[in-house]
Amino acid sequence: MQDQTETSEGETLAFSETLDVRSFLGLSLKNGLLNLITLTLYRFWGRTEVRRRVWSHVKLNGEAFEYTGKGRELFIGFLIALFTVGLPFLVIVGGAQFLGPMYALLIILPLYLGLPVLVGAAIFLAFRYMASRTVWRGVRFHLRGSPWDYGLANLGYGLLVGLTLGWFQPAASMRLAEKMWGGLSFGSLNLRWVPRASDGIYGPFAIGWIGFVIGYFVFIGAYMGLIMTSGLLPTPAEGGEAPAQPTFVFMLVTYAAFFVFALYMLLVFAPYQAALLRAIIGSLKIGDARFELKLKTLDLLGLTVSNIILVVVSLGFLSPFVQARTARFMIRRLSAVGTAPLADARQARKGPGSGEGLADAFGFSPI
Amino acid sequence: MQGEYFDGLTSRKHHVEVSVVAGEILGQGPGVSFRWPLKGIRLIEVRDGRVRLAPATGDGRLILQAADWEAASGLSVTRVQRAALRKEGWLVGVLAVVGISLTLGVFVGIPMAARPLARATPLELEASMGRNMSKQLQIAFKPCTGDAYGQDSLDALTSRLARDADMPFRIAVIPVHAPMINAFALPGGTILVTDDLIAGARSPDELAGVLAHEISHIEKRHVMEAVWRSLGVGLVLDTVVGGGSGAGQQAVLLASSFTEQRYSRTLEREADDRAFELLAANGISSAGMADFFERLADKTAPEQVNAAAEWFATHPDSGRRAKAARARAKAGMPALSASEWAAVRQMCPRSPNKPKPPWPLRRKGG
Numbered sequence: 248m249q250d251q252t253e254t255s256e257g258e259t260l261a262f263s264e265t266l267d268v269r270s271f272l273g274l275s276l277k278n279g280l281l282n283l284i285t286l287t288l289y290r291f292w293g294r295t296e297v298r299r300r301v302w303s304h305v306k307l308n309g310e311a312f313e314y315t316g317k318g319r320e321l322f323i324g325f326l327i328a329l330f331t332v333g334l335p336f337l338v339i340v341g342g343a344q345f346l347g348p349m350y351a352l353l354i355i356l357p358l359y360l361g362l363p364v365l366v367g368a369a370i371f372l373a374f375r376y377m378a379s380r381t382v383w384r385g386v387r388f389h390l391r392g393s394p395w396d397y398g399l400a401n402l403g404y405g406l407l408v409g410l411t412l413g414w415f416q417p418a419a420s421m422r423l424a425e426k427m428w429g430g431l432s433f434g435s436l437n438l439r440w441v442p443r444a445s446d447g448i449y450g451p452f453a454i455g456w457i458g459f460v461i462g463y464f465v466f467i468g469a470y471m472g473l474i475m476t477s478g479l480l481p482t483p484a485e486g487g488e489a490p491a492q493p494t495f496v497f498m499l500v501t502y503a504a505f506f507v508f509a510l511y512m513l514l515v516f517a518p519y520q521a522a523l524l525r526a527i528i529g530s531l532k533i534g535d536a537r538f539e540l541k542l543k544t545l546d547l548l549g550l551t552v553s554n555i556i557l558v559v560v561s562l563g564f565l566s567p568f569v570q571a572r573t574a575r576f577m578i579r580r581l582s583a584v585g586t587a588p589l590a591d592a593r594q595a596r597k598g599p600g601s602g603e604g605l606a607d608a609f610g611f612s613p614i
Numbered sequence: 615m616q617g618e619y620f621d622g623l624t625s626r627k628h629h630v631e632v633s634v635v636a637g638e639i640l641g642q643g644p645g646v647s648f649r650w651p652l653k654g655i656r657l658i659e660v661r662d663g664r665v666r667l668a669p670a671t672g673d674g675r676l677i678l679q680a681a682d683w684e685a686a687s688g689l690s691v692t693r694v695q696r697a698a699l700r701k702e703g704w705l706v707g708v709l710a711v712v713g714i715s716l717t718l719g720v721f722v723g724i725p726m727a728a729r730p731l732a733r734a735t736p737l738e739l740e741a742s743m744g745r746n747m748s749k750q751l752q753i754a755f756k757p758c759t760g761d762a763y764g765q766d767s768l769d770a771l772t773s774r775l776a777r778d779a780d781m782p783f784r785i786a787v788i789p790v791h792a793p794m795i796n797a798f799a800l801p802g803g804t805i806l807v808t809d810d811l812i813a814g815a816r817s818p819d820e821l822a823g824v825l826a827h828e829i830s831h832i833e834k835r836h837v838m839e840a841v842w843r844s845l846g847v848g849l850v851l852d853t854v855v856g857g858g859s860g861a862g863q864q865a866v867l868l869a870s871s872f873t874e875q876r877y878s879r880t881l882e883r884e885a886d887d888r889a890f891e892l893l894a895a896n897g898i899s900s901a902g903m904a905d906f907f908e909r910l911a912d913k914t915a916p917e918q919v920n921a922a923a924e925w926f927a928t929h930p931d932s933g934r935r936a937k938a939a940r941a942r943a944k945a946g947m948p949a950l951s952a953s954e955w956a957a958v959r960q961m962c963p964r965s966p967n968k969p970k971p972p973w974p975l976r977r978k979g980g
Contacts, residue, residue: 281706281709281710283866284713284714285709285713286712286716286717287713289709292705310627311661383625384620384627384675385622385673385675386622386624433625590625590626591626592625593623593625594624594673
C-alpha cells in the first residue's frame with residue numbers, strides 16, 4: 248500500500264497519557280446508578296462518556312485524541328439491531344417450540360451456525376464505528392473491509408480451530424487481526440500489516456495447550472480424589488437410597504475448584520496472550536514507523552486477574568474504572584520506531600451514522 | 615489571540631491569530647484562514663485552561679486559551695457546561711421514566727399477567743407445546759420400556775390422585791432414564807418421572823407425594839404460567855438489557871433471576887399445599903412427602919445458610935419443606951400394594967453400565 252507521498256517530513260511517534268484512573272471511580276458509580284434506574288438504557292451514554300474521557304487523556308506527539316461518538320448513535324444502533332436481528336431471532340426460536348423436534352432442529356441449527364458469522368460481523372462493525380469516531384488533529388480514522396467477510400472468516404477459522412484441536416488458534420487470531428488492524432487508516436494514511444519473523448507465538452501457545460491438557464486431568468483427578476476421600480459425596484442409590492442434596496461444603500469446594508482451574512488456565516495461557524498482543528501490535532506499520540508493545544507476561548496476568556476480580560466483585564459497576572486502567576496500562580507500553588508523515592493525512596469520509604447495536608446485543612464492547 | 619487550528623481536511627497543525635468580529639470567529643495564519651459563525655459553535659472540551667472548539671458543522675478544530683476565548687466571545691465556559699449538564703439531566707429523566715416503567719412491567723406487570731394469561735391459553739395450544747417439549751426431552755431422556763403392570767399401576771395411582779382435582783388435561787406419566795432425581799410437569803398434562811427418583815423413593819407414598827405435587831402444578835396450570843412469565847421477562851430483559859457486563863447490567867440480570875425464582879418458589883408452595891389435599895382426599899398417607907424432603911435436605915449446613923441459598927433456588931429449601939410437610943402429614947393407606955410397587959420399581963431396569971449419578975443433584979424441575 249502506497250502511503251502519502253507529499254512533501255512533509257516524517258515524524259517519530261510518541262504516545263503518552265494523562266489518565267487519572269481514580270477519577271473514573273466516580274464515573275463508574277454515576278454510570279452504574281443511572282444504569283440501574285433506567286433499566287440499563289443509560290449505558291449507551293455512559294459508555295460514550297467513558298470513551299470520551301479515556302480518548303482525551305491519550306496523546307500522540309503531545310496532541311490528544313478525541314472521541315466524537317454520541318450516546319444517541321449507540322442507542323439507534325441498539326434499536327436497529329433489536330428490530331432487524333434480535334426480535335426476529337427470538338420469534339423464530341420461540342415459534343420453533345411449537346413445531347416437531349426435527350422441524351425445530353432444522354430451523355434452529357442453521358441459526359446457531361450463523362451465530363459466529365454474526366458475532367464476527369458485530370466485532371468488525373463495533374471496531375469500524377469506534378475508528379470513525381476517533382479523531383486526531385481533526386482527522387478521523389477509518390476502517391476498510393467488510394463485516395461479513397470478517398464474520399465468515401470468524402466461522403471458518405473457528406471450525407479449523409476445532410478440527411485442529413486448537414492448534415490453528417494462533418494463526419486464526421493473527422489472520423483476524425490482520426483483517427481488522429490491517430484495514431485501519433488514519434485519514435488517507437493507511438496502516439499496513441507487516442508481521443515480524445521474530446514474533447513467534449506458537450511456542451507460548453504450546454505451553455498453554457500442553458499446560459491445559461495436563462492441568463485438565465490433574466484437576467479432575469485431584470477434585471474427584473478430594474471429594475471421594477473427604478466423604479463430601481454422599482453415595483447414591485444401591486437399591487433405594489435417595490442421595491441427599493449437595494451439601495454446602497460440597498458446593499463450596501466445587502466452586503473453589505472451578506476458580507482455581509480458571510486461574511491456572513489464565514496462568515498457562517498468559518505467555519501466549521502476551522505474545523499474541525505483542526505480535527499483533529508489532530505487525531503494524533504506518534509510514535516507516537513500526538509499532539511496538541513492550542508487554543511482559545506477568546504484568547498482563549496481573550492486569551487480567553485484577554480486572555476480573557474488580558468487575559466480578561462490583562457486579563460490573565467498576566467496568567469504566569477497569570477500562571481506564573487497561574487503557575493506561577497499554578498506552579504506557581506502546582511505542583513506535585521510525586517515522587511517519589502524520590501531517591500529510593487527508594480527512595477520511597464520514598463513518599456509519601450509528602453503531603455497535605449487534606456488539607451490544609452479544610454483550611461485548613472493546614471499551 | 616493566538617490559537618492552534620486544524621482545518622478538518624488535513625492533519626496539519628496551523629498557528630493562527632483569532633478574533634471575534636460581528637458574530638463570527640475569524641482565523642488567519644500562514645496559508646490558512648477560516649470564518650465560523652459564533653452561533654452554534656461547539657465547546658468540545660475544556661482542559662488545563664484551554665478550550666477546544668468546533669464549528670456547528672464540519673471537522674475543523676480550534677484550540678484557544680479559555681480566558682481569551684471568554685473575553686473575546688462574551689460566552690461563559692461555565693454556562694455552556696451547565697447547559698450541557700441540564701441537557702443530560704433531561705436525558706436521564708426521560709430514560710429513568712422509560713426504565714422505571716419497563717422495570718415495573720418486567721418485575722410486577724408480567725408476573726401478574728402470567729396467571730390470567732395461562733388460564734386464557736387455549737388448551738390445544740398448551741397441549742401441542744407439551745407434545746413437542748415431551749418429544750424433545752425424550753431425545754435426551756429415553757422412556758423406560760419395562761413392566762406393563764408397573765405402568766398400569768402408575769396410571770391407576772395418577773388417575774386416583776387426579777380424580778379430585780379440576781384437571782384441564784388427561785394426565786400421562788412417563789418414567790424416563792435420566793441421571794437425576796427429578797419429576798417434571800410439562801405443558802398439556804405430561805409428567806416425566808426419572809428412574810433415579812423411582813429408585814430413590816423408599817415407599818410408594820413418597821412417589822405418590824411427588825405425583826400429587828406435579829398433578830397440582832398441572833391443575834393450576836403453573837407450567838403455562840411459568841412459560842408466559844419467563845417468556846415475557848426474558849424477552850423484555852434480553853432485548854432491553856443486552857448481554858454485557860457493563861455497570862449495572864449484571865445487577866439487573868441478577869435481580870431478574872431472583873424475582874423469577876421467588877415466583878417459582880411461590881408456585882412450588884402452592885403445589886405442595888394442593889398435593890396434601892389430593893393425598894388426603896384419597897386417604898393416602900402424606901408422611902411420604904415429609905420423608906422425601908427430609909432426605910433431600912442438606913442437614914450439614916446451618917439453617918441460615920440454607921435460608922440464604924434458597925434465594926438462588928427455584929424450589930423452597932427442602933429442610934423447611936420437610937418441616938412443613940411433617941407438621942401436616944396424615945396417616946393413611948399405602949399408595950400402592952406391595953406387588954404394584956414392586957412392578958413400578960421394575961419399570962426402569964437399571965443397566966449395569968449405567969453410571970450412578972456422579973454427584974447428588976438438586977431437583978430442578980416442577
